[in-house]
Amino acid sequence: MTTARSSERRSRRDAFVRRRARVLVGSTTVAIALGMLGALLAAPGDLGAITWAGVGLAWWGALGTLTVEALVLLVVGPRGAGRRER
Amino acid sequence: MTPPTRVLRLSALLLSPAALLALGAWLLEDATRAPWPGVALAGGAVFVALLLANPGRLPIPGGVVELTSARWVDAGPSLVPLSLAQGVTAFLFVWAQLAAVRELAEMTDLWPPAVVVLVAVGLVMAASTDLSRELLVDAGAVVALAGLVVPVLAILLVTTPAWPRVWATVAARPRLTFPEGGAWTGEGAPVRARGATDVVLTFTEDQRVTVLAPGSGHLDSREGSRGRDVPADTELLLRPGDRLVVAPGTRVRFEPGRRIPGAPASGTDWVSPPESGGDGWSLAGLATTLALGALGIPGIHAGLGAGPRGARVAAGLVVAGAGLALLWGLYAAWLTPEIYVGGVAGVEVYELPGRVAALGPLAGPFRILALGGLAAGGVASALVVLGGVPRHLPGRSGGSRMPLIGAGAIGATVAAFSPVGPWAPLLTAFALAASSLAPAALLTRWSERVTPRSLGAGAAVGLLLFSGLTLAALWLHAGPADAPGPGRLAAALAWPALLALPANALVAWLRVSPPGASPGSPLADRLTELHRADHDATPRR
Numbered sequence: 001m002t003t004a005r006s007s008e009r010r011s012r013r014d015a016f017v018r019r020r021a022r023v024l025v026g027s028t029t030v031a032i033a034l035g036m037l038g039a040l041l042a043a044p045g046d047l048g049a050i051t052w053a054g055v056g057l058a059w060w061g062a063l064g065t066l067t068v069e070a071l072v073l074l075v076v077g078p079r080g081a082g083r084r085e086r
Numbered sequence: 087m088t089p090p091t092r093v094l095r096l097s098a099l100l101l102s103p104a105a106l107l108a109l110g111a112w113l114l115e116d117a118t119r120a121p122w123p124g125v126a127l128a129g130g131a132v133f134v135a136l137l138l139a140n141p142g143r144l145p146i147p148g149g150v151v152e153l154t155s156a157r158w159v160d161a162g163p164s165l166v167p168l169s170l171a172q173g174v175t176a177f178l179f180v181w182a183q184l185a186a187v188r189e190l191a192e193m194t195d196l197w198p199p200a201v202v203v204l205v206a207v208g209l210v211m212a213a214s215t216d217l218s219r220e221l222l223v224d225a226g227a228v229v230a231l232a233g234l235v236v237p238v239l240a241i242l243l244v245t246t247p248a249w250p251r252v253w254a255t256v257a258a259r260p261r262l263t264f265p266e267g268g269a270w271t272g273e274g275a276p277v278r279a280r281g282a283t284d285v286v287l288t289f290t291e292d293q294r295v296t297v298l299a300p301g302s303g304h305l306d307s308r309e310g311s312r313g314r315d316v317p318a319d320t321e322l323l324l325r326p327g328d329r330l331v332v333a334p335g336t337r338v339r340f341e342p343g344r345r346i347p348g349a350p351a352s353g354t355d356w357v358s359p360p361e362s363g364g365d366g367w368s369l370a371g372l373a374t375t376l377a378l379g380a381l382g383i384p385g386i387h388a389g390l391g392a393g394p395r396g397a398r399v400a401a402g403l404v405v406a407g408a409g410l411a412l413l414w415g416l417y418a419a420w421l422t423p424e425i426y427v428g429g430v431a432g433v434e435v436y437e438l439p440g441r442v443a444a445l446g447p448l449a450g451p452f453r454i455l456a457l458g459g460l461a462a463g464g465v466a467s468a469l470v471v472l473g474g475v476p477r478h479l480p481g482r483s484g485g486s487r488m489p490l491i492g493a494g495a496i497g498a499t500v501a502a503f504s505p506v507g508p509w510a511p512l513l514t515a516f517a518l519a520a521s522s523l524a525p526a527a528l529l530t531r532w533s534e535r536v537t538p539r540s541l542g543a544g545a546a547v548g549l550l551l552f553s554g555l556t557l558a559a560l561w562l563h564a565g566p567a568d569a570p571g572p573g574r575l576a577a578a579l580a581w582p583a584l585l586a587l588p589a590n591a592l593v594a595w596l597r598v599s600p601p602g603a604s605p606g607s608p609l610a611d612r613l614t615e616l617h618r619a620d621h622d623a624t625p626r627r
Contacts, residue, residue: 012614019617020532026136034129034373041119042366048118049358054254056357062121062412069125069132069405077401078139078394 233459
């Protein structure tokens with residue numbers, strides 16, 4: 001019985017560590033996407049104002065960043081206990 | 087059972103009227119950099135969902151103080167800097183929302199300070215009782231989301247949903263001029279300005295302008311000759327460089343086909359303004375403040391909805407809402423260029439439905455829905471944040487309403503009688519939250535070795551740095567010394583979270599307990615409790 005309880009507590013730790021790694025990956029992805037958009041806006045020569053398909057690159061970058069944020073939510077967003085975590 | 091409307095709270099908090107008004111105003115001034123704050127806020131919502139809600143609901147009302155207390159029963163004096171920061175952040179946030187309410191009230195015939203004080207009294211009364219607070223928050227969040235989504239979708243439907251084409255059209259304008267046949271060139275229209283200050287109209291080309299009765303104005307001529315008063319119903323021929331000063335609400339008639347005073351000279355200037363504040367440090371400071379400050383805003387946990395799916399939906403709504411806020415500004419710039427007259431406060435953007443003739447009889451109701459949504463969002467977000475005001479006073483065992491009343495009363499006073507708009511206090515609230523509260527929110531959830539003392543020390547350092555940098559910036563702003571030019575020092579003064587947040591995290595990390603847990607050892611009970619996905623009660627004390 002003691003072994004079973006110890007094993008359960010250890011599996012909680014494993015789940016916590018896996019979850020923390022997954023959250024780190026998701027947060028880093030969002031931070032990188034934001035950083036890339038920031039770099040575009042701060043780039044010399046007003047790079048973000050250059051138009052592509054009629055719209056400024058900054059807006060395409062913003063659209064891309066919002067899409068990445070939504071995808072991160074979908075892929076590594078919060079999950080309940082019922083869903084298996086890898 | 088948790089109502090589904092709970093998921094709307096995060097969007098009400100992060101896309102509050104104080105933020106939406108600023109996003110709209112920015113887009114009219116600088117098309118290239120305008121998406122940045124909205125995208126950063128959306129990033130903040132994703133961080134909140136990932137870092138605070140994963141894997142399950144965080145059933146703790148309030149903020150970081152309550153979260154820390156849930157993990158350590160005997161946190162004691164370590165909570166003092168966190169409580170102080172949380173209380174001040176809540177006050178600043180409420181001030182920002184009340185300032186937004188004031189700007190909305192300025193569009194009506196009501197006396198704005200009276201409206202602000204009435205709303206503040208209602209907020210404090212509602213925040214004192216759980217039932218009315220919950221009902222008002224949920225109802226306000228629903229109306230706020232409807233006001234943000236429905237009118238703009240209707241406008242897209244009756245004009246064109248092809249926003250890239252709209253963007254290209256606005257960017258290709260050779261000049262921004264008064265259209266033929268509108269109110270501004272016909273019977274005249276009232277010019278408005280933020281606060282009670284006079285409206286200054288600066289002209290860049292020859293134009294015939296009439297100040298209509300019962301108003302009057304003052305003309306400052308470019309040639310430097312002494313200004314002269316302009317009586318009502320006087321037609322003036324203004325030259326480039328002339329400035330016409332009128333009281334807010336004065337009706338003025340402009341000449342069709344002539345440049346709109348206050349507007350960018352052309353579409354090119356809208357895309358790439360001559361004086362854009364877009365250096366890398368400023369952009370990094372704004373993003374750090376908004377995206378990481380969201381983690382420490384009091385009451386943010388209440389916006390995560392019920393369960394993991396609720397948290398994902400809540401954050402997804404903020405991401406979508408940030409995109410819609412951009413469309414509001416874009417379509418306002420396209421359909422109503424004359425809103426630049428008198429300067430842009432942001433409210434004009436959300437009056438757009440009332441000016442779109444294609445909406446027919448729905449134009450009025452959609453305008454009311456948009457403006458009402460902003461007001462309701464302000465009430466909902468302020469109530470959620472007021473729920474995060476620490477209620478325990480030193481020397482008293484039970485909770486007290488005094489902090490709540492104090493936050494509401496001071497917030498109402500400064501919002502009603504100071505000329506400061508909503509964006510400055512909102513940004514300060516996010517900066518303080520990022521500087522002093524965000525690391526504690528993160529570490530309490532995800533660090534095994536962190537202790538209440540390390541969190542308290544980190545928060546104290548963050549709070550001190552934030553206060554010092556903010557006071558230095560205010561002192562320089564007042565003028566006794568030359569403000570530093572663009573660069574790291576100027577960025578540190580303008581964006582204190584850039585320094586205070588890492589310093590806070592570093593101190594908290596350096597003071598953690600020595601490593602004791604081996605990979606095979608169990609997780610601490612209370613940390614386990616915080617990460618249980620299936621419980622729905624406050625962790626036991």
